[in-house]
Amino acid sequence: MSKEVKIAIMGFGTVGTGTYKILKDNGELIKNQVGADIVVEKILVRDRNKKRNIEVSDDLITINADDILEDPSIDIVVELMGGQEPAYSYIMKALDNGKHVVTANKELIAKRGREILAKADSKGLGLCFEASVCGGIPIIRAFKTSLAGDKIKRIMGIVNGTTNYILTKMAQEGSDYKEALGQAQDKGYAEADPTADVEGFDAAYKMAILSSIGFHSKVDIDKVKREGISKITKTDIEYGKELGWTIKLLGIAQDVDGKLEVGVSPVMLPKEHPLALVNGVNNAVFVNSEAVGELMFYGPGAGQMATGNSVAADIMDIAKEVVLGNAMKTNCSCFEDKIVAEESRVSYYTRISVVNKPGVLAQIASVFGNFGVSIESVLQKKTEGDRAEIVWITSKVEESSFRKAITSVKSLDVVKEVSSIIRVEANGYC
C-alpha cells in the first residue's frame, strides 16, 4: 500500500486555495520527492455556502475546527486564516494533539512565535512559516539552511508590496500619495483600510521574523521601530531624484558591534542600488553576510500561487520527516540573546521651509551644531515670496540628538515648517 501523509487546511481563501491547487496539480511531482501522497483530509472555512473559484468535494469542507484538531489521523495542520485568534488557539491545540503545523501568519509568528515554537520543539513537532515573509520568496529557508553557517551582518528588505506599488507610482507617474493609494486600492493591492500596510505594521512583523532568524536572537515586535509612507510627498520624491536617490519603504536590520538595530521606514537610497530597481508589488531582500557577501532575493511578495508554493514546500519538508518517522526539535534558531538597541546612527534628509532673509542658514546650522549634528550638504530648493525651502543632508548622527536638534530648529522664528525628515542610506551597500 502506498504511503500517505494526511493534512488539513484551515482557511480556504487566496493562499489556502493556491496551496490546494499546487498539491493537486503537482501531486505526482510532490509524491516522488516526499515518498508519500499528501492527502487533504479536511478544509476549514467560516462560511460553508460562500461561492469559491475552485472545485472541492463538499465532504472535505467543515466549519468545525475540532473536526480537524481532534482527528488523530491528521498529521499536519496548515493554518491559512490569518489574524491572532482563533489562529493561535487552533495552532496550540494542534500541537498539543501531536500535529505538525504550517502557517503563513506573519502577525501571529511576529507576536507569539516564541511560545508557539517552544511548544512545537518540546513536542518534537515541525512548525514552518516560510510564507509569512515575502510570500513567494524562499527567504526563511535560505536563512535557515543555505546561510546557516554564515554570519549575517545586515538585512535590507522591500517586504511590503502595497507600499512599494504606491511609491513606484509616485516616482514613475508623479502621482501624489492619495492618488497612488487609490490606484493600489482599485487594483486590489491595498485594503479599504490600508493602515497595516501604509503605516509599516505588516513590514515590521516581517522584519521581526527575518531578523530573529537571521541574527539567531528573538526580536520582539515592539522593539522594531516603525514609520510608514503616508507622509511622503511628491516634492520629496522629486528632490530625491535630483540628488540621485529613490525613496523606498525599507526594513533594515543590522548587527552593530553585537547589538541589533531593527526598523522599518522610508529611506532615500541611491538609484543604482539593487533595491531601488525593485518596482511595483514585488518584494526583495538584500543580505550582507560575512562569508558570502552581498545577496539579493527578489520575487512576488504575495499572490495565490506564489504564496501557495511556499506553503506547499513547508508541507513537503515536514511530510518527508513524517514518512521517515523523525522527531523535529530544532524549529527555533534563536539561541542567542542580543540586545535590540533603542538608538541607531542615521543620516537624514530634512526639508525645512524658512523665512527668506540673510543669516537664516547660519542660524539653523548653528542649532544643528549645538546638538552635534554635522551637515553634509545644504540645498536651497525653492524661493516663493518671503519663503524659501532648504534641504539639509546630515552625516550619521544618534537619532535622539537629531530629534532634539529638530525640536530646537522648529522653535526658531525664521523656521516656518519642518516639512519632512527621511532616512538616507547614501552608501546603500554596507
Ligand SMILES: NC(=O)c1ccc[n+]([C@@H]2O[C@H](COP(=O)([O-])OP(=O)(O)OC[C@H]3O[C@@H](n4cnc5c(N)ncnc54)[C@H](OP(=O)(O)O)[C@@H]3O)[C@@H](O)[C@H]2O)c1
Ligand atoms: N494573500 C497573500 O498573498 C498572502 C501572502 C503571504 C502571507 N499571507 C498570509 O496568509 C494567511 C491567509 O491569507 P489569505 O490572503 O489567504 O486570506 P483570505 O483570502 O482572507 O482567506 C482567509 C480564509 O480563512 C477563513 N477564515 C477566516 N477566519 C476564520 C475562522 N474564524 N474560522 C474558519 N475559517 C476562517 C476564511 O473563510 P471564508 O472563506 O469562509 O470566509 C477564508 O477562507 C494570512 O495569515 C496572511 O497574512 C497571505
